[in-house]
Amino acid sequence: MAKLAAIWIGGSILAASATSAYAASGSPTPDATSPRPTAGAVQSDEAVQPPPLPKVTPSATSAVSPPATDASTPPPSASASSSAKPEDNTGNWTSEDAARFWTAERMASATPVQDKGEGQGEGEAVTQQTTPAQAPPKNSKTSKARQGRAAAAEEPFYEGVPSVGMLYFVGKDLATHSCTASVVHSTRGNLILTAGHCGLDSNRAFVPQYRTNKPASGQPHGIWAIDRVFKDPRHTDVGPGSDLDFAFATVKPDKLGRQVESVTGANRLTRSPGYANWVTVIGYPNSKDAPKDQAVKCKTKTTRLPGYQQMRMECGGFYGGTSGSPWIANFDENTKTGDVIGNLGGWNGGGLLNNSDRISFSPLYDDEVFKLYDDAVNNRTPQRPPLPYSPYSGGAGELWEHARLMASGDYTGDGKADTIVVWTDGEVTLYRGNGQGGYSGENQLLAKNDLWKHATVITGGDFTGSNTADLIVRWSDGEVSLYADVSATTKFSKETMLAAKDSVWKHATQVVAGRFSANKWTDDVLVRWKDGEVSLYTDVSATVKFSKEKQLRKPEALWEHATLLASGDFTGNDNWDVIIRWSDGERSLYPDVSDAGFGKEVQMEAPNPLWKHAEVMTAGNYNGNGHPDDLIVRWSDGELTLYGDTGTKLGTERNLVPPRTK
Numbered sequence: 001m002a003k004l005a006a007i008w009i010g011g012s013i014l015a016a017s018a019t020s021a022y023a024a025s026g027s028p029t030p031d032a033t034s035p036r037p038t039a040g041a042v043q044s045d046e047a048v049q050p051p052p053l054p055k056v057t058p059s060a061t062s063a064v065s066p067p068a069t070d071a072s073t074p075p076p077s078a079s080a081s082s083s084a085k086p087e088d089n090t091g092n093w094t095s096e097d098a099a100r101f102w103t104a105e106r107m108a109s110a111t112p113v114q115d116k117g118e119g120q121g122e123g124e125a126v127t128q129q130t131t132p133a134q135a136p137p138k139n140s141k142t143s144k145a146r147q148g149r150a151a152a153a154e155e156p157f158y159e160g161v162p163s164v165g166m167l168y169f170v171g172k173d174l175a176t177h178s179c180t181a182s183v184v185h186s187t188r189g190n191l192i193l194t195a196g197h198c199g200l201d202s203n204r205a206f207v208p209q210y211r212t213n214k215p216a217s218g219q220p221h222g223i224w225a226i227d228r229v230f231k232d233p234r235h236t237d238v239g240p241g242s243d244l245d246f247a248f249a250t251v252k253p254d255k256l257g258r259q260v261e262s263v264t265g266a267n268r269l270t271r272s273p274g275y276a277n278w279v280t281v282i283g284y285p286n287s288k289d290a291p292k293d294q295a296v297k298c299k300t301k302t303t304r305l306p307g308y309q310q311m312r313m314e315c316g317g318f319y320g321g322t323s324g325s326p327w328i329a330n331f332d333e334n335t336k337t338g339d340v341i342g343n344l345g346g347w348n349g350g351g352l353l354n355n356s357d358r359i360s361f362s363p364l365y366d367d368e369v370f371k372l373y374d375d376a377v378n379n380r381t382p383q384r385p386p387l388p389y390s391p392y393s394g395g396a397g398e399l400w401e402h403a404r405l406m407a408s409g410d411y412t413g414d415g416k417a418d419t420i421v422v423w424t425d426g427e428v429t430l431y432r433g434n435g436q437g438g439y440s441g442e443n444q445l446l447a448k449n450d451l452w453k454h455a456t457v458i459t460g461g462d463f464t465g466s467n468t469a470d471l472i473v474r475w476s477d478g479e480v481s482l483y484a485d486v487s488a489t490t491k492f493s494k495e496t497m498l499a500a501k502d503s504v505w506k507h508a509t510q511v512v513a514g515r516f517s518a519n520k521w522t523d524d525v526l527v528r529w530k531d532g533e534v535s536l537y538t539d540v541s542a543t544v545k546f547s548k549e550k551q552l553r554k555p556e557a558l559w560e561h562a563t564l565l566a567s568g569d570f571t572g573n574d575n576w577d578v579i580i581r582w583s584d585g586e587r588s589l590y591p592d593v594s595d596a597g598f599g600k601e602v603q604m605e606a607p608n609p610l611w612k613h614a615e616v617m618t619a620g621n622y623n624g625n626g627h628p629d630d631l632i633v634r635w636s637d638g639e640l641t642l643y644g645d646t647g648t649k650l651g652t653e654r655n656l657v658p659p660r661t662k
Helices: 095-101 102-107 141-153 240-244 260-264 367-377
Strands: 005-008 164-170 175-184 191-194 202-207 224-231 247-251 277-282 296-301 310-314 328-331 337-343 359-363 403-409 419-423 428-433 439-446 453-459 472-474 480-483 495-499 508-514 524-529 534-537 549-553 562-568 575-584 588-589 602-605 614-620 631-636 640-644 652-659
Touching: 095 224, 102 164, 102 175, 164 562, 164 652, 175 260, 175 277, 175 337, 191 337, 202 260, 224 367, 240 359, 247 260, 247 367, 310 403, 310 453, 337 359, 359 480, 403 472, 403 614, 419 588, 419 614, 453 480, 453 524, 472 508, 508 562, 562 614, 562 631, 575 614
Parallel strands: 403 453, 453 508
Antiparallel strands: 005 175, 164 175, 164 202, 175 191, 191 247, 202 224, 224 247, 277 296, 277 328, 310 359, 328 337, 403 419, 419 428, 428 439, 453 472, 472 480, 480 495, 508 524, 524 534, 534 549, 562 575, 575 588, 588 602, 614 631, 631 640, 640 652
């Protein structure tokens, strides 16, 4: 969740704040007992000591990298200041005004805008070491042993550093909020760095090395008024836009004309060397979860957040209010500065949906952060082109684990495979293929509804001979419907009933369409029945329906374990084949399926636990090579994977949607 803080005000402090509003609809329906394993998690029971860090400097390829000036070097002129116009019409807002407004009571009372919620208390409150990678259940022997080791390595509270402090502002909701921010080196010495999701609406102020319950005169480095804020306009809470969760702000001089950097020193903005880095992270959690109201500090090694350009760390104590905390490489305990290569933020504001204080994220610093830095240094409004379309702009694995049914077909008439998805809440979406192994956009075919919750099996084909894909749906009551010429405009307006309710089709477990006969249309339907029987229906249409049946397999227990089927031309001979995922994770390819039966089985992979987590499969011509040989798999953790040009072995793997974040 977003790690912010807030309290209602109206001349005085009145009440506390709101809760998280992001949630996926429906509920996941995994058939495995544990989520699909993903790479990147550090698994260690012991606190790890970091090796010496190499010197990190901005890449030479970045034209707007700040100079690697020593952080303690004062700016060229103590009187230099930004001429930026504040975004919220607080042009006369000064550091003296900020000091008067931000009383000790207002600062101390800032609490999370989105409460951290219940169940987050397994993390250590404050630590100087890496915490265990995963907290065991409370009251277990392992839990107590780990907590003992962590406590021995902790400093209960941290005094903070001059270049890192708390960022206060009043939101549009008239609540006071807080984040963490840090001073970064700039030519004028007036620049701070925080997270893009920190609102920063009005009455904005930065308090370096904040001291609890102290008035302005008691703060060691003063209170500084924020002048102007610079954010990437493409930033979003989830999806690819969450990779852009960073922001800069210019700070007004104090009454002596000094710039903040000359008082506090500064960190050097530096390109992230990669996803695995030793960092020191310093932030200010809210007083509700950390009652001592002091800084938290952790030295740890980062990993990658799979599917995103973001780093991930495991360290307890980073509750609400720590959004924007700098991730510092090469931290010097003498100068109290280093190379800032990230900030706490990113997906969901930098934390898990379960509100854990232990898991935090940071955007990877690449060209985009330096472009924004350049805008801030030059007092320029950021202008950016839109991000490319992404099928997980609205949510990654957390959303896609609710993709219950999928079918491939050319539903746009452009010769490229598209995907129809039926969600757990009954919504139906068309994802338009781009012919390059991805999607170019989406169309909602139906809003969430109760009827389509009863769609049990779907498959796409051309049953009308119109060269536009149709959709067959088997409903929970045994009825089977044919929807002709499905598209973003016609949607499901052309329905024909192929089988009445309470028919034998109530026992059809897997249904896939393909070209299993001599004509050129994908109008044949392969069915695996509940008892393991397999039937082929050829030349299916609104008039012929299922009248041409051929039994390919008699009922048998083995084929009851054919859990997922996908059809396509995987052998490249223009005869259609079928890939089967068995209940034990084995995958088989049956080439040249026809009314004569299955071709000789080819084992693609032996039984294995990973493929037990494949929950939905479909195939089509997604790479644009003319063959429907690209396999799409939706996993139990919501990850969506394309295996391009699949044959007797899986093709090239491409991630379309990252897994559920954890």
